[in-house]
Amino acid sequence: MSGPKLSFDQPNRYIGQPVPRADAQRLLMGRGRFVDDMQAPRMVHAAFLRSPVAHGRIVSLDVAAARRMPGVVAVITGADLVGVVEPYVGVLSHLAGLRSAPQMPMAVGRVRWQGEPVAMVLAQSRAEAEDAVAEIHLDLEDLPAATDMERALDPDAPVIHPEFGSNLAWTRTVNVGDVDAALKGQDITIVEREFRFGRHTGVTLEARATLVEYDPAEDQLTVLYSGQAPHMMQFIFAKHFGMLEENVRVISQDVGGSFGIKIHTYGDEIAAAAAARMLGRPVKFVADRFESFMTDIHARDHAVRGRMAVGRAGHIVALDFDDVTGIGPYSMYPRTSAIEANQVLNLTGAPYVVPNYRATSKVVFQNKTLMCQYRAVGHPIAMAICDGLLEEAAAAIGMDPVEIRRRNLMRDDSYPRTSASGMKLDDLSHQKALEKLVEMMDYARLRENQARLRQQGIHRGIGFVSMVEVTNPSPMFYGIGGAPIASQDGATVRLDAGGGVHVSSSVTEQGQGTNAILQQIVAGVLGVDIARVKVTTGDTRTTPYGGGTWASRGAGIGGEAALLAAQALKEQVLDVAAVILQTQADKLDVADGSVVDAGGGAARMTLSDLARTVYYRGNELPSDMKPELVATRHYRVTDMPFVFTNGAMAAEVEVDVETGFVRVVNFWAVEDCGRVINPRLVDEQVRGGVVQGIGGALYEECLYSEDGQLLTTTMADYLVPMAAEMPDIHVAHIETPTKTSILGAKGAGEAGTGGAPAAVMNAVNDALRPLGASIFQMPMTPARVLAALGRAGH
């Protein structure tokens, strides 16, 4: 561990400054470059026939009439791709026992979820492609469907993959200490609750989209891809098309939101690419909103029975839960669908001292849309279980929810240490974050206000969460298990003749400001004006190799790589300058785009002069000096499996007990993501995350009929948070830099989404408690809140 060794507050040091994003103006002028903005000569449009049922056998599939429709270039079925696309299986070796069946991009023989692609029409326009889809004749024999995850393991449940003998995909138990003994202890209070978490999906405003070109002359596949992980997709296309990886180029330009939705292998996208190869002409596929709801990965569908025992002084004695989650008929490729459950096991209780911890998760197959990793994977569930039980326990022993946290949160001076589940923890600040939160929200006054309003029949509640977030993952997350997912990232920093600097990085931009923070870091390290730094991301041909965007790693890993590369370039610059200026490199520095005398001295030569000397007049340099003025560095986290962040959040809600409507009145978040590179970007990441979390807590749910028909297929049915119902969100920071890097930055992208649901749920229960009601099911819809009140006799 190198520890912080840079000063971040010198001229041109942009780290920590609220620098506006360079990308913003372009997007504000309507000059974004999203996939569907692109056209290619001879491009055809794909539309899909999808399974109308959750489970069925394809009796016949007749595409002859569709082929005759106007504008149709080709119709391709699942069977047509056998031998063209190698099937894929979503398992990883470090998730011992995880099993899944081979998947093809489009169904072959059997359909296993409503929405599964069955056949694809390629036509001159999307409208014509859809016209032809309507002319495909699909005859299905309905098969019994296993849709309810809680019944999917019943002996009489239909088994989706008969070769497995049951619908169990994976199970794991964590058992630390002796829970059974602890639960028999003296003077303890046990609370037991049943939690339910509804299925969510990402609802990226830009739907999944791809435009694929194939050049048979060079066996070259070029994929414009609205996604997060270009190198991962390069591997997948190459492997499953039997191509050389270098012949596959994946480009992500502007991406209209991702949130973990756009980092998976979707059959329709693979099929579109296969069609481009088969037809030798460009194919565009843009999911419509129906398709997004039906086929983007879902997440969060968990049912948990949990209990917590606390001693008289409020100390946690034991935490124990059983979790079941349904993931659809396959484990998603290549990240697998067991990670979410694994995160729940790993993260529950992680902020607290939990001496006895036992948790089991069962991951089951079912005939619904596939579930996989979505923003804050597993976190909202883990935080709601522990902090939900903790606040119930506090109420049971008559202790304030802040006080019980003070007594159980790990002490800020107690690191490094491990969590109950064995996670390595360091550089966290739970206690400080909680105190800052309490101060920021003026807790005592809020409680007074709550009591006063209650006299008037207004039911407000205040709820908290103390949380961790997994960020900056090491190879222990995926790579160890055999996934083609890089945990390291690279940056190349180049000084050009004009004095401008170019950064090329393998982390990617979906609006979170990756490009901006790379500029800030590189400009700061090199000592140049930020406007002179240009950034390229999202192109497997022109950037270093890396993982892209996932698990809140862009700043912490991609940023560190850029920092290291900029440092290396600066060393080269100073070496050259020392020769030209006939001095020693350590007597020089760079500031404002010029080589200067170290210690704030006079400008000696501009970087442009230096670069022009190197590039045009190498004759002026000694013959043994071969400067490159370009440096590449890669970085991975080596000392920890993940770099955890922590946060403390609170929600104030008002429950309309007549209608069951819940309004979030106030929300506060204190976040410790280590070094804050750009507070403006971090604050908006936190706020956007909180709103997504509020969505999960109150509004969003993929609803199904019993036979597996998705009912929420429009934005009028699946309720995302809109502006009018959302509160202003107060954000504050604590900066405890991680010792794993020079930069000291951890991730910040998922905290709000991971923490807010627990805080909102606790706040609702705080409001309901005097009425004798409680609710542990998300989203907490009016109908469910009314039902909770009804059970309490109101």
Place this chain on the structure above:
Amino acid sequence: MPETRDITLTVNGETVTATVPVRLNLVDFLRNSLGLTGSHVGCEHGVCGACTLDVDGATTRGCLMLAVQADGCTITTVEGLPAHGMAGALRAAFTERNALQCGFCTPGMLASALEYIGAGGAADRTAIREHLSGNYCRCTGYQSIVDAVCDVIEGRARA
């Protein structure tokens, strides 16, 4: 053969004449026929607001209007917003407040915000939130967008 119609309209100050299939909606026409890809398609059922643009001085969902219905209309898309004045100030405020992340909602958000500001709307956060309630943003949490609109109304933002 699909039915087509000839239409003539003014788009961002230019007169445009085109032959369009009658089933083509306005936002697809602007994006795919005119190359004005600033207006985005998010849901095609009028809920998300990404395709919101200005038709004859009123915000309109580009997915809920046919191109053929726009015959004779005057249309302003995000590409046609002036660099100066209220639009310029709003862009500056969006940049300053980081009122956009991925930028996909931004053109529609600008159109709705400009309608509010142009109608003399007050720097009332609740009223602004209600006016923008037909424009979905998954990234920002909306607060910075409201901040930016307030900045323009209260004269803090300059083009």
Place this chain on the structure above:
Amino acid sequence: MKAADFAYRRPADLAGALAILSAEEGDIAPLAGGQSLMPMMNFRIAQPTMLLDLADVAELRGVTAGPDGLRIGAMTRYVQLAADPLVTQGAPLIGLALPHIAHAAIRNRGTIGGSVALADPAAEMPALLLAMAARIELVSLSGRRVVAADDFFLGLYETARAPDELVAAIHIPADASRRRVGFYELARRHGDYAMAGVALTAGGATGQPLASPRIAFFGLSDRAVRATGAEAALKDAQPAGDTLGAAVDSLSALPINGDLHAPPDVKLKLAGVVLRRALAGM
């Protein structure tokens, strides 16, 4: 998705429009503001064979006031209703409800006639018309007829309009300008279709007993529905105490359907809440 193909006609006047309606075969969809029709067409839920664009039909536009009340042309947009003092004074219930209807960009194009003709059970406008005792003017080649709102909304997207008729105008009775009005809806998000909503009008001065109340709910049933039981309970009474309780209790006789987000019992409960709250605002 993209709309399935259709034929498109844009007649210059009413006679032209009615001629097409009566002469052409197939499923002809009159196109007013399109804010409900277009989403259904974009998802191919609706696949009319012909769109009859009424944009140029001057006879369907404009608001006029006469001794019998208002005549609001079917093609009057929501935004025009909100801005027109004839409407906000002659039909204050509409003014009260308009901010709750959808969003600004939708109100800029959506029309009163389109909403009435579609008869979405969750839409506000049919209930407003029921509460005001409005009448719907229908026109066809065979002439004009005027149908009371009570007789117009027949079921799910089903109205008394014959296929060869157009909704020409909405007539608001003169007393609508003088009657007390109440409106309340519960929508999860601003501008959403309501989980339950109510519109009502009554005679009598503020604070006085409710004279001849008219109460209409939306979002509960397969159409906007009059709550005649509640009207009877509240007639010539103060909306309080046992009277109000009886009015709320009477709602259990309404034909209430559940939907994705609320089963019938929840809808019934919410109906009682919106009724109480709407009355409290009068």
